[in-house]
Amino acid sequence: MPERFVVVGGDAGGMSAAALARRRRAAEELEVVAFERGGFTSYSACGLPYYVAGEIGDIDVLIARTPEEHRAAVIDVRLGHEVVGIDLERRTVSVRTTDGDSGARDEPFDQLVIATGAKPIRPDLPGVDATGVHGIQTISHGIALHDDVKGRERAVVVGGGYVGLEMAEAMKKRGLDVTIVEAGSQPMPSLDPDIGALVASAIRAMGIELISEARVVGFDTDGDGRVTAVATADRSIPADVVVLGIGVRPAGDLARDAGIAVGAHGGVLTDRRQSTSVDGVWAAGDCVETFHRVAQRPVAIALGTHANKQGRVAGINATGGYAAFPGVIGTAITKICDYEIGRTGLSEREATAAGFAYESATIEGTTRASYYPGAEAITVKVLVERNSGRLIGAQVFGREGAAKRIDVMATAIWNEMTAEDFGQVDLSYAPPLSPLWDPTLIAARAAASVLAS
Amino acid sequence: MPERFVVVGGDAGGMSAAALARRRRAAEELEVVAFERGGFTSYSACGLPYYVAGEIGDIDVLIARTPEEHRAAVIDVRLGHEVVGIDLERRTVSVRTTDGDSGARDEPFDQLVIATGAKPIRPDLPGVDATGVHGIQTISHGIALHDDVKGRERAVVVGGGYVGLEMAEAMKKRGLDVTIVEAGSQPMPSLDPDIGALVASAIRAMGIELISEARVVGFDTDGDGRVTAVATADRSIPADVVVLGIGVRPAGDLARDAGIAVGAHGGVLTDRRQSTSVDGVWAAGDCVETFHRVAQRPVAIALGTHANKQGRVAGINATGGYAAFPGVIGTAITKICDYEIGRTGLSEREATAAGFAYESATIEGTTRASYYPGAEAITVKVLVERNSGRLIGAQVFGREGAAKRIDVMATAIWNEMTAEDFGQVDLSYAPPLSPLWDPTLIAARAAASVLAS
Numbered sequence: 001m002p003e004r005f006v007v008v009g010g011d012a013g014g015m016s017a018a019a020l021a022r023r024r025r026a027a028e029e030l031e032v033v034a035f036e037r038g039g040f041t042s043y044s045a046c047g048l049p050y051y052v053a054g055e056i057g058d059i060d061v062l063i064a065r066t067p068e069e070h071r072a073a074v075i076d077v078r079l080g081h082e083v084v085g086i087d088l089e090r091r092t093v094s095v096r097t098t099d100g101d102s103g104a105r106d107e108p109f110d111q112l113v114i115a116t117g118a119k120p121i122r123p124d125l126p127g128v129d130a131t132g133v134h135g136i137q138t139i140s141h142g143i144a145l146h147d148d149v150k151g152r153e154r155a156v157v158v159g160g161g162y163v164g165l166e167m168a169e170a171m172k173k174r175g176l177d178v179t180i181v182e183a184g185s186q187p188m189p190s191l192d193p194d195i196g197a198l199v200a201s202a203i204r205a206m207g208i209e210l211i212s213e214a215r216v217v218g219f220d221t222d223g224d225g226r227v228t229a230v231a232t233a234d235r236s237i238p239a240d241v242v243v244l245g246i247g248v249r250p251a252g253d254l255a256r257d258a259g260i261a262v263g264a265h266g267g268v269l270t271d272r273r274q275s276t277s278v279d280g281v282w283a284a285g286d287c288v289e290t291f292h293r294v295a296q297r298p299v300a301i302a303l304g305t306h307a308n309k310q311g312r313v314a315g316i317n318a319t320g321g322y323a324a325f326p327g328v329i330g331t332a333i334t335k336i337c338d339y340e341i342g343r344t345g346l347s348e349r350e351a352t353a354a355g356f357a358y359e360s361a362t363i364e365g366t367t368r369a370s371y372y373p374g375a376e377a378i379t380v381k382v383l384v385e386r387n388s389g390r391l392i393g394a395q396v397f398g399r400e401g402a403a404k405r406i407d408v409m410a411t412a413i414w415n416e417m418t419a420e421d422f423g424q425v426d427l428s429y430a431p432p433l434s435p436l437w438d439p440t441l442i443a444a445r446a447a448a449s450v451l452a453s
Numbered sequence: 454m455p456e457r458f459v460v461v462g463g464d465a466g467g468m469s470a471a472a473l474a475r476r477r478r479a480a481e482e483l484e485v486v487a488f489e490r491g492g493f494t495s496y497s498a499c500g501l502p503y504y505v506a507g508e509i510g511d512i513d514v515l516i517a518r519t520p521e522e523h524r525a526a527v528i529d530v531r532l533g534h535e536v537v538g539i540d541l542e543r544r545t546v547s548v549r550t551t552d553g554d555s556g557a558r559d560e561p562f563d564q565l566v567i568a569t570g571a572k573p574i575r576p577d578l579p580g581v582d583a584t585g586v587h588g589i590q591t592i593s594h595g596i597a598l599h600d601d602v603k604g605r606e607r608a609v610v611v612g613g614g615y616v617g618l619e620m621a622e623a624m625k626k627r628g629l630d631v632t633i634v635e636a637g638s639q640p641m642p643s644l645d646p647d648i649g650a651l652v653a654s655a656i657r658a659m660g661i662e663l664i665s666e667a668r669v670v671g672f673d674t675d676g677d678g679r680v681t682a683v684a685t686a687d688r689s690i691p692a693d694v695v696v697l698g699i700g701v702r703p704a705g706d707l708a709r710d711a712g713i714a715v716g717a718h719g720g721v722l723t724d725r726r727q728s729t730s731v732d733g734v735w736a737a738g739d740c741v742e743t744f745h746r747v748a749q750r751p752v753a754i755a756l757g758t759h760a761n762k763q764g765r766v767a768g769i770n771a772t773g774g775y776a777a778f779p780g781v782i783g784t785a786i787t788k789i790c791d792y793e794i795g796r797t798g799l800s801e802r803e804a805t806a807a808g809f810a811y812e813s814a815t816i817e818g819t820t821r822a823s824y825y826p827g828a829e830a831i832t833v834k835v836l837v838e839r840n841s842g843r844l845i846g847a848q849v850f851g852r853e854g855a856a857k858r859i860d861v862m863a864t865a866i867w868n869e870m871t872a873e874d875f876g877q878v879d880l881s882y883a884p885p886l887s888p889l890w891d892p893t894l895i896a897a898r899a900a901a902s903v904l905a906s
Contacts, residue, residue: 415870
């Protein structure tokens with residue numbers, strides 16, 4: 001009888017693990033089963049804002065691999081199947097179908113990959129379950145929001161993080177009046193306040209209202225139970241449609257309830273091979289805590305790239321191979337209207353929390369030679385550790401050509417380069433594509449100067 | 454009496470040295486004099502194709518700092534002054550004005566920076582001095598070509614390197630029929646043949662004729678001494694205007710004749726502080742040979758970025774400071790019409806010449822998520838050393854968003870990362886800006902797989 005490789009969760013982390021396992025072991029040796037609560041596999045949640053905006057006409061393009069494709073690869077995908085418990089003694093998972101007409105059934109496993117993803121933070125406020133108040137995590141959410149926006153006039157987005165801003169832009173593109181309500185003092189709290197202020201200006205410049213330091217206290221509804229306004233401590237903001245973009249938490253409950261170790265953020269703890277505290281049980285994706293190489297501590301960062309890489313690593317190790325996930329450094333980018341935003345490493349707040357003494361430097365440059373048509377302003381901020389001179393964080397803000405420059409800084413930070421050394425790296429130059437000194441080099445040099453002074 | 458800091462050559466290398474020296478020492482302590490043969494200082498030769506193309510209306514924008522601005526910073530810039538000899542015993546340079554009405558005069562120095570740049574390769578062929586045959590190295594060349602193109606119909610570019618291709622595109626944009634004559638089998642000989650073939654297709658797709666493996670034997674002229682055709686061994690190609698883009702060599706003669714060590718490429722040899730073989734004599738820019746960190750040998754690469762960095766280093770060291778230029782890795786990019794091309798590290802030929810056993814992998818990806826509007830194809834090739842797995846070279850070809858990705862590979866190669874390790878780096882992802890796995894990561898993973906198989 002073949003061994004049984006069971007995956008809980010059919011998105012990036014789980015299906016990467018399943019695909020790798022399948023590739024490494026023949027069907028006679030290994031049965032691969034994936035339980036997915038919803039109706040889709042391997043989809044790009046990051047692409048949902050562009051579907052809502054109407055930039056992508058067909059939501060199917062967001063599905064990297066369909067259940068049928070997985071099945072053609074001899075992966076037994078079971079949609080509408082929710083895993084509600086793990087019995088580590090008997091090596092079984094308890095599975096319930098979501099159509100509700102059957103009880104839980106035990107399914108055995110030899111190797112188990114937990115890839116339960118993240119759960120959106122949903123405030124326990126009056127009216128939060130009203131019609132027209134949307135979560136935005138799954139393909140189904142995306143379709144519901146896309147369809148609901150039609151004919152509406154006023155949207156409110158609660159939360160000014162990446163997804164919140166992307167959804168705000170999407171609805172703006174659909175012709176709605178859009179307001180973002182942010183609890184903190186700036187949008188994108190993972191950026192420093194000075195860079196966040198640039199983002200705030202850009203948002204407002206595109207005609208989106210941005211209300212900071214506002215505490216949402218509830219949602220008003222009409223007689224049909226449809227949302228009519230978002231109530232903050234100060235005022236009521238009319239809304240036909242509301243998007244909750246407050247963030248997500250690792251969905252670690254299933255693992256924790258089974259006795260598998262979870263961390264301070266509620267995510268499953270793993271070693272670098274994605275092994276949990278229990279032999280033969282692995283975890284990958286948004287449900288895990290990941291080692292931050294600069295902060296040197298576990299963090300919870302929900303991102304498809306990490307999920308995909310971790311899933312591969314889990315799939316290789318769970319089938320007797322060796323692979324390691326070396327951790328993250330907090331790299332993230334987005335595009336809001338004509339503006340691109342990127343960050344990597346630590347922000348000032350994160351650096352302080354991790355115990356770094358640091359200096360920073362911020363420069364303004366251009367994406368191309370300043371005289372070349374289409375040259376755009378770009379702001380680059382870098383953080384350097386005080387004694388070592390090591391780069392520990394970077395943020396960029398600008399128009400076309402700005403964001404992807406964060407990858408260069410990420411590679412430098414990954415390699416623990418000093419600002420001094422990075423400032424000398426042989427980066428490319430051609431007037432249509434870059435100034436003589438790339439802005440990342442100028443920022444590094446500026447930081448090295450601050451340290452030397 | 455103040456010390457005397459003398460610079461030979463008023464472009465990127467020389468004027469960076471002069472500016473740094475000036476910034477570090479007061480005028481009472483240090484006199485800074487720069488002799489420049491031509492009529493301009495600190496200009497962007499790399500920007501000339503865009504002036505010729507008409508994309509930049511005013512050539513003044515290519516001048517980063519004018520002689521007047523340098524003089525305002527108390528740098529004594531002497532235009533039209535050619536240094537024709539160096540007397541290391543007497544610590545003087547012999548200077549002649551280029552207006553021809555005076556003999557050479559000796560000028561003393563305490564510290565000397567040689568920044569004589571590169572000299573274009575000019576084939577000794579019949580008709581090479583005809584009217585309408587243009588070199589393209591200086592601002593004056595750029596103005597002459599720009600003006601001469603007006604009203605012409607047929608241009609021939611001799612040489613298919615970076616500058617040749619950029620000039621070909623420029624004249625195409627001005628409405629001329631353009632032919633590129635290349636001695637080798639492909640344009641851009643610093644790329645591998647497979648990537649060069651992509652460039653060749655792109656050039657032809659924009660309606661430029663490309664003739665490879667053609668040996669130019671002379672230039673035909675009319676009765677007025679104006680070029681009418683470029684003669685190759687096989688045929689005659691009609692031409693109203695001809696651009697020579699065959700390449701450049703370090704202008705090391707002045708140094709060599711004075712007894713200063715030059716290398717195999719004819720460039721001035723320096724240590725990492727840009728010190729020549731003679732105490733108190735420094736060199737920077739296109740006239741020097743530079744240490745290639747991957748090939749581990751001196752190379753001659755004429756590029757404004759290196760000149761600028763080396764000039765700074767020379768200026769700091771020549772005024773009693775400490776700075777080092779850590780070498781190059783052969784990074785270069787360009788944009789030809791809608792296509793972007795980049796390379797870093799070693800090509801296959803260079804890797805073989807440097808004694809590397811290597812494997813390569815080439816992948817095709819997209820610049821954005823494949824479903825996102827505006828996603829463009831990108832080809833990434835990487836070379837890895839066989840035993841160590843270390844990345845030793847990379848080339849990219851694609852449309853918008855392709856070229857600058859070479860900087861990430863450059864930073865990885867600079868840090869001697871293996872393909873395996875680089876494939877795990879936390880690079881950024883957002884559908885409008887990148888696929889889930891950046892193409893550079895996919896290429897590295899592919900190369901790691903080749904090594905493992």
